[in-house]
Amino acid sequence: MRILVVEDDKDVAGFVVKGLREAGHTVEHADNGRDGLFMAASENFDAIILDRMLPGGIDGLRLLETLRAQDNATPVLFLSALGQVDDRVKGLKAGGDDYLTKPFAFAELLARVEAMARRGKGEGPTTRLAVGDLEMDLLSRGVKRGGQKVDLQPREFRLLEYLMRHAGQVVTRTMLLEGVWDYHFDPQTNVIDVHVSRLRQKIDKPFDAPLLHTVRNAGYMLRVEEP
Amino acid sequence: MSEAVPEADPKPPVRIRKRRRFLRSAGVRFAVLYALVFGISTIVLAASLRYSTVGLLDRQTHEAIRVDARGLATHFTEGGLPALVLTLRNRIDENLNDNAIYLLVDPLGNRIAGNLTRWPQGIDAPHAWYTMPVERAGLRSHALLRYYELPGGFQLLVGRDVSTRSQLRHILRDGLLWALAAMLLLGVLGALVIRGLFKRSLADISATTRAIARGDLTQRVRRSGSGDEFDELAETINDMLDRISRLMDGVRQVSNAIAHDLRTPITRARARLEDAAAHARTTEELRGAVDRATDDLDGVVKVFQALLRIAEIEAGSRRSAFADIDLAPVLDDLAEFFEAAAEERGIGLDIAWPRELPMVGDRDMIQQAIANLLENALKFSPAGCRVSISARMDATHIEIHIADQGAGIPETDRPRATERFYRAESARSTPGSGLGLALVSAIANLHGGILRLDDNRPGLRAVLVLPRRAPNPDSTLRIKLWTQNLKKDALTPTDNS
Incomplete structure (x- = not known):
């Protein structure tokens, strides 16, 4: 993916750019709002990572508003030290697709950017999801693995649906919390892990090859393990 | 050019500044306003008093002269000169106050009857009012006079001695002046008292807030217990100070806690990193230390976020x-x-x-x-x-x-x-x-x-x-x-x- 990083802090920008390149993405970097806007408007990117407070007269919000006014729908993730609920709301209202507060873990940033860029591609409404031999019918709300029916609680179904929609990507606990439960607080306990392990009991335990993997220091990933 | 040019002082001289500050004082302003209102009402009172006494006497005198003259004119028309002369004599004799003045002269200016010895100089316009000194029975006095022309060239002067009225006016003027002076004095005194009251009521509030500004949060405004506006203000200020000091306690307690609860994990993370930098022998050891330090820092971030969120909600x-x-x-x-x-x-x-x-x-x-x-x-x-x-x-x-x-x-x-x-x-x-x-x-x-x-x-x-x-x-x-x-x-x- 081609990703634009607009961030004025050298260390943070260096860290993000390096990490994204290591993950196999092509990365461009702008260290002020003016250059950022120019690059975002004149080139094609799959995702933009945007700081809110930027030098150069154009801050992140203005940059995004200008971009959206030009009918540019590139997915944008705000990366900001302004972490109050109102700041977040402001960022999303201006047309941001996601909002991550500094300080952040790189795994979280990477997972969110990849999920966001994929979502931005817009595959259209689907009625069927499949990962390996795991199939999900969104209309009848039925789940099968290897042709065998798997019984899931409504919430487990939604959890699996989220994981399948992001198959092959790392999904963090916060993403699950927001995407599946619509919760915006940070549980101190390992509640998410318990839910995931329950789901794993149902979709992986009776079968040979596990599909739901734990990614250390990051979250989970649903994918077919390469032999 | 070695001589230092004295810098122009942008501030006004001390005395002017002092006077300005004096006028800026709310107490002085209220006091001046009070004195002004007091003075104006005094002057209005004096004016109305004067109008209703001296003015009334004036109008009565004018009316008396008019009635008198009309009566005399009637006598003249009905009985001719002899009747008029007789009436004049009668009126002079009957005038117990001895304040009525008459003079009748013939067309040549010779006195026919009356109690004035001669026609006063300067009276030449008929029906005009004259106030002038006259000499009567060897006594000089003040009189209000009016001159009437009678048929046949006879001229009649009717008037009243107004020297008593002048005396009354003088007495009244003196009295009013004294009263005015006394009221001015009272006004100034009242103004000073009001200013003093203001100062006393505000001095405590001002002293308390100054102390608070200096950092002494234990001070409170003394309440008079009278339940008046100043008392209410004092109560509101005290309520506010209570809340501020509660908030300050909160801040103090939080900063103490931050000092402990955040310093500890930061210290731990720092120690881990320094220890790893100095002593780690394998990459594995180094990575482990870095991971644990990152976890410590994540804990610090969580505490920060929780603190900020509480502050956000409390706001x-x-x-x-x-x-x-x-x-x-x-x-x-x-x-x-x-x-x-x-x-x-x-x-x-x-x-x-x-x-x-x-x-x-x-x-x-x-x-x-x-x-x-x-x-x-x-x-x-x-x-x-x-x-x-x-x-x-x-x-x-x-x-x-x-x-x-x-x-x-x-x-x-x-x-x-x-x-x-x-x-x-x-x-x-x-x-x-x-x-x-x-x-x-x-x-x-x-x-x-x-x-x-x-x-x-x-x-x-x-x-x-x-x-x-x-x-x-x-x-x-x-x-x-x-x-x-x-x-x-x-x-x-x-x-x-």
Whole structure:
């Protein structure tokens, strides 16, 4: 993916750019709002990572508003030290697709950017999801693995649906919390892990090859393990 | 050019500045205003007094002369000159006050009758009024005179001696002047008294606020107990100071806690990194140390975020997100969310609430508050115990009870349990920041409710009491502080937009 990083802090920008390149993405970097806007408007990117407070007269919000006014729908993730609920709301209202507060873990940033860029591609409404031999019918709300029916609680179904929609990507606990439960607080306990392990009991335990993997220091990933 | 040019002083000279400051004083302004009003009313009083006495006498005299002259003219028309002369004599004789003045002369100017020896100089216009000195029976006096022309060239002068009236006027003028002087004096004295009262009433407030500004927060404005406006002001100021000092205590306590609770993990992280840099022999060791230090820093970030969130909620700015919500599905979801975690720890969840719990509030915040209470309950419950979540509702309030059978909080500690960074002795060994209950309490307060901590015998029963209607801030002072915050927000440009 081609990703634009607009961030004025050298260390943070260096860290993000390096990490994204290591993950196999092509990365461009702008260290002020003016250059950022120019690059975002004149080139094609799959995702933009945007700081809110930027030098150069154009801050992140203005940059995004200008971009959206030009009918540019590139997915944008705000990366900001302004972490109050109102700041977040402001960022999303201006047309941001996601909002991550500094300080952040790189795994979280990477997972969110990849999920966001994929979502931005817009595959259209689907009625069927499949990962390996795991199939999900969104209309009848039925789940099968290897042709065998798997019984899931409504919430487990939604959890699996989220994981399948992001198959092959790392999904963090916060993403699950927001995407599946619509919760915006940070549980101190390992509640998410318990839910995931329950789901794993149902979709992986009776079968040979596990599909739901734990990614250390990051979250989970649903994918077919390469032999 | 070595000579220093004396700099022009932009400030006015001391005396002028002093005078300006003197006039700026509210006490002086009120005093001057008082003296002015007092003086004007005095002058109005004097003027009306003068008009109603001297003026009345004047008008009476004029009228008397007119009537007199009319009578004489009638006599002249009816009985001719002899009748007029007779009447004049009679009138002079009958005039007991000896204040009537008459003079009748023939066309040549010779005196025919009257009590003036000769025609006064300067009287030549008929029907005009003259006030002039006259000489009568060897005495000089003041008279008001009017001159009438009679048929046949006879001329008649009718008048009144007004020297007594002049005396009265003088007496009145002197009296009024004295009174005016006395009132001026009284006005100035009154003004000084008012200024003194002002100064005394404000001096205490001013002294107290100065002391507060210097940093002595223990000072309070003395109340007179009279219940007047100054007393009310003093009370409001004291209320405000109480609140400020509570906030200051909070800040002090928080900064102490930050010093401890944040310094500790930061110190640990630093030590780990330094130790690894100096002593790690393998990459594995180094990576492990870095990972652990990162975890420590993540903990610090969590504490920071919780602190900021509490501050954000306490500032009250999030009340804009209030809406009509139903707590029942919120509780359903949360129970389902935590049920798995509870089961894994061997804890049973008992749930009971009505099918609908409608109220006005912020769904996200209440979710977080209940989640915090539930996590607390699960954290402090030994395996095999039960945690119960229940809710009930009456016309005005919704109560959410979350009860565990753990160690609970000792009764003496309960009032402090909602303070930031408070951790019960028994909780020292479990992970946590000590901010969970503080956050719940802040959320409850924002909704106009409270967090109550009861004894569950054994364990803790946390009761979140929330009003169902839009919250009314519990005191006028809070509204004031809140609107001040809003104003401040409106005035300062928001962040970077």
